Amino acid sequence: MLETIAYSIFNGVLYGTLLFMMSSGLTLIFGMMGVLNFAHASFYMLGAYFAYTFGLGTGFWVALFLAPIAVGAMGALVERYGLRRVHQYGHVPELLFTFGLAYVIEELVALFWGTVPVAYKAPAALNTTAFTMFGLDYSWFKVFILLVAVAMFVGLWALIKKTRAGLIIQGALSRPDMVGALGHNVPMVFTLVFAFGCALAGLGGVVGGIHFVTDPGMAFMMGPIVFVVVVLGGLGSVPGALVASLIIGILQTFFLSVNFSLADSIGTLGIENSGFFGVLWHMEATRIAPVLPFLLLVLTLIFRPRGLFGKREA
Amino acid sequence: MATNTAAGSTNLLKLWPWVVVPLVAIVLPFLFDSGHAINLLSHMGVAIIFALSYNMLLGNTGLLSFGHAVYYGLGAYVAMHLLRSINDAGGEGLPIELLPLVGAGAGLFFGIIFGTFSVRRAGVVFAMITLGLGALVHSSSLMFTDFFGGEAGLFGYRDEAPSLFGVDYAPSRNVYFLVVAWAMIAAILIYLLKKTPLGWMANAVRDNPERAQFVGYDPTIVRFIQFALSAMFAGLAGGLFVITDEIVNDEAVNALTSGAVLLGTYIGGIGYFIGPIVGGTLVTFLESSLSAYTEAWVLYFGLMFIAIVMFAPMGLVGIVHTQYLNWKAGGWKGNTGARLYILLTGLVGIFGLVCVIELAYHYFRSWDPSAPFALMGVTVDATNALPWLVSFGIAIIGFGLMLFHGNPMLKRKLGAKSDGGKA
Numbered sequence: 161m162l163e164t165i166a167y168s169i170f171n172g173v174l175y176g177t178l179l180f181m182m183s184s185g186l187t188l189i190f191g192m193m194g195v196l197n198f199a200h201a202s203f204y205m206l207g208a209y210f211a212y213t214f215g216l217g218t219g220f221w222v223a224l225f226l227a228p229i230a231v232g233a234m235g236a237l238v239e240r241y242g243l244r245r246v247h248q249y250g251h252v253p254e255l256l257f258t259f260g261l262a263y264v265i266e267e268l269v270a271l272f273w274g275t276v277p278v279a280y281k282a283p284a285a286l287n288t289t290a291f292t293m294f295g296l297d298y299s300w301f302k303v304f305i306l307l308v309a310v311a312m313f314v315g316l317w318a319l320i321k322k323t324r325a326g327l328i329i330q331g332a333l334s335r336p337d338m339v340g341a342l343g344h345n346v347p348m349v350f351t352l353v354f355a356f357g358c359a360l361a362g363l364g365g366v367v368g369g370i371h372f373v374t375d376p377g378m379a380f381m382m383g384p385i386v387f388v389v390v391v392l393g394g395l396g397s398v399p400g401a402l403v404a405s406l407i408i409g410i411l412q413t414f415f416l417s418v419n420f421s422l423a424d425s426i427g428t429l430g431i432e433n434s435g436f437f438g439v440l441w442h443m444e445a446t447r448i449a450p451v452l453p454f455l456l457l458v459l460t461l462i463f464r465p466r467g468l469f470g471k472r473e474a
Numbered sequence: 475m476a477t478n479t480a481a482g483s484t485n486l487l488k489l490w491p492w493v494v495v496p497l498v499a500i501v502l503p504f505l506f507d508s509g510h511a512i513n514l515l516s517h518m519g520v521a522i523i524f525a526l527s528y529n530m531l532l533g534n535t536g537l538l539s540f541g542h543a544v545y546y547g548l549g550a551y552v553a554m555h556l557l558r559s560i561n562d563a564g565g566e567g568l569p570i571e572l573l574p575l576v577g578a579g580a581g582l583f584f585g586i587i588f589g590t591f592s593v594r595r596a597g598v599v600f601a602m603i604t605l606g607l608g609a610l611v612h613s614s615s616l617m618f619t620d621f622f623g624g625e626a627g628l629f630g631y632r633d634e635a636p637s638l639f640g641v642d643y644a645p646s647r648n649v650y651f652l653v654v655a656w657a658m659i660a661a662i663l664i665y666l667l668k669k670t671p672l673g674w675m676a677n678a679v680r681d682n683p684e685r686a687q688f689v690g691y692d693p694t695i696v697r698f699i700q701f702a703l704s705a706m707f708a709g710l711a712g713g714l715f716v717i718t719d720e721i722v723n724d725e726a727v728n729a730l731t732s733g734a735v736l737l738g739t740y741i742g743g744i745g746y747f748i749g750p751i752v753g754g755t756l757v758t759f760l761e762s763s764l765s766a767y768t769e770a771w772v773l774y775f776g777l778m779f780i781a782i783v784m785f786a787p788m789g790l791v792g793i794v795h796t797q798y799l800n801w802k803a804g805g806w807k808g809n810t811g812a813r814l815y816i817l818l819t820g821l822v823g824i825f826g827l828v829c830v831i832e833l834a835y836h837y838f839r840s841w842d843p844s845a846p847f848a849l850m851g852v853t854v855d856a857t858n859a860l861p862w863l864v865s866f867g868i869a870i871i872g873f874g875l876m877l878f879h880g881n882p883m884l885k886r887k888l889g890a891k892s893d894g895g896k897a
Contacts, residue, residue, distance in 0.1 A: 249787050252538050257783045263776035271838055384609045451613040457606035462591045
């Protein structure tokens with residue numbers, strides 16, 4: 161039992177930090193601009209593919225920096241020539257625009273890199289074993305994931321709370337006219353914030369593409385879960401995204417690693433394995449795991465639409 | 475009195491689409507009588523009902539749903555279970571013509587259940603709840619294999635069920651006529667619902683919920699009723715789908731189905747009653763016909779959607795309608811040439827873009843990129859620079875002329891006109 165708990169906490173934290181890398185940019189963009197970017201997971205996917213392609217030429221360590229920059233540049237173009245134009249129609253068309261963008265990016269990725277997964281692997285230096293726990297080897301790459309996530313969180317927090325740039329960004333959200341009158345280019349600030357958020361997703365992709373698999377379906381896979389994280393943590397809250405990522409990561413890993421069903425632990429109580437409640441009573445925890453995040457999403461939106469740490473409702 | 479009759483007769487005259495469209499729908503299967511074409515027509519009918527039900531939410535009530543397939547799919551599953559029990563009973567039970575009503579009942583049931591907590595807020599919260607519910611139901615479909623039939627899905631036989639009028643539904647043309655009948659009933663009901671006080675209040679809640687509340691209507695209740703009714707019509711479409719395809723699998727409740735109905739409705743035009751009809755027809759047509767010609771159809775579809783969201787938020791019907799009104803008001807006088815020029819250069823640009831995309835798909839996707847392939851009737855080699863240059867050239871010249879020659883020309887002419895004292 162201890163083994164199971166330790167295993168699911170460690171792997172859950174690992175999965176959670178990956179979720180945080182994917183979702184921090186999304187929550188940042190929403191918090192600063194009020195735009196819910198449906199294509200965020202697509203930028204995550206682009207990060208993985210760019211890192212793979214650049215890595216073929218320059219090696220992993222250079223690609224680690226180049227890929228997020230390239231994704232950020234694409235984000236800037238999308239904001240400048242797409243979102244800004246749609247912004248005048250309101251928030252729903254913005255959401256629809258990014259929704260369409262997700263389709264187009266997925267098709268383009270499938271066009272250029274093919275529909276089968278590409279061989280995107282960690283560099284050999286990170287593939288060596290860092291430590292062993294309960295007979296399972298953990299590579300340096302997993303340690304690296306944790307380090308990147310911690311650096312990302314601290315960097316983001318410091319950027320928003322401690323720097324002049326963060327002050328201007330926060331000001332541009334609540335008093336755009338005043339910030340503009342003080343001589344700052346407010347639309348440019350928004351473009352930069354969007355690009356930065358996309359670059360964060362790209363960085364998540366550079367790491368996540370290795371940990372999971374790099375194929376055109378990865379955005380579609382992760383997209384809804386990233387939304388769960390952001391809503392559960394509270395839209396716009398970076399610490400909230402971190403906590404929510406860890407909760408979902410640990411919860412889902414725990415359900416996947418235990419062999420448990422209500423019927424096993426409490427007893428069948430004469431309940432047959434048929435009908436809605438009967439099937440649910442006999443359902444193994446591993447089969448419930450994929451549903452959990454969405455159940456959390458719906459429950460959060462019903463009972464606490466501002467999420468754990470959000471300041472305002474979604 | 476006289477004015478009343480005049481108004482009455484013009485109103486009656488305005489009803490001509492309700493006569494012409496069904497007549498065309500009845501003639502169509504005799505013009506295109508291949509099995510494939512008739513199946514396609516049946517699917518269009520189902521898609522039209524589904525899109526109309528979706529627009530009750532998006533267009534009429536301002537609710538953006540990412541999970542409308544839930545009601546379509548659950549309606550289809552419940553109808554399928556009933557059809558199977560009829561099959562098992564040796565063809566005794568509910569007549570097949572009434573099967574969509576079972577789907578509608580299931581849609582209404584789940585619409586009421588899920589609606590109670592989804593509609594308290596509009597906007598992004600509603601969109602996220604529907605996204606979550608859609609994912610929840612789709613994941614459950616792989617958990618509860620008894621009800622959802624697992625990955626293989628469930629199938630039943632439409633011709634092993636009693637018919638109300640003694641019609642044999644083995645030939646797909648007879649099924650098509652059933653689809654047309656149900657589509658007409660659904661369209662008329664949805665149209666009439668739009669004209670009831672409920673329909674008007676839905677518009678009020680969409681445009682200004684605070685004010686609607688001030689007048690004495692609870693926006694939550696209005697949204698709830700619209701949501702439940704919309705789910706009912708989605709379930710009806712699902713029930714019809716069971717008859718046309720005789721199989722239901724988890725695709726019916728998945729996110730792609732929800733996405734397709736959103737894309738189609740929006741492309742058609744959410745502000746018009748016929749918008750979803752055009753959109754549903756177009757999506758079904760593109761999905762089945764275009765996909766036979768080109769692998770790139772999803773890309774075209776996405777690009778078209780983005781273009782509509784960016785440049786014509788009122789959809790395809792909206793483009794035609796605004797131009798028509800403008801023309802009727804004399805807004806085209808003296809600048810018809812400029813307008814046609816913009817249209818022509820735009821089409822040239824799109825043609826070039828299509829060539830580029832087709833070349834790219836051939837170059838990246840086929841086993842042998844240098845194999846000759848037919849591009850717009852010309853056999854080309856995608857590894858040569860020439861076809862690429864020509865295609866890019868056409869696209870750039872077309873869009874360039876449209877943006878930097880046609881648009882300024884139209885603006886100048888309109889400007890000259892407004893200087894002359896007429897807006």
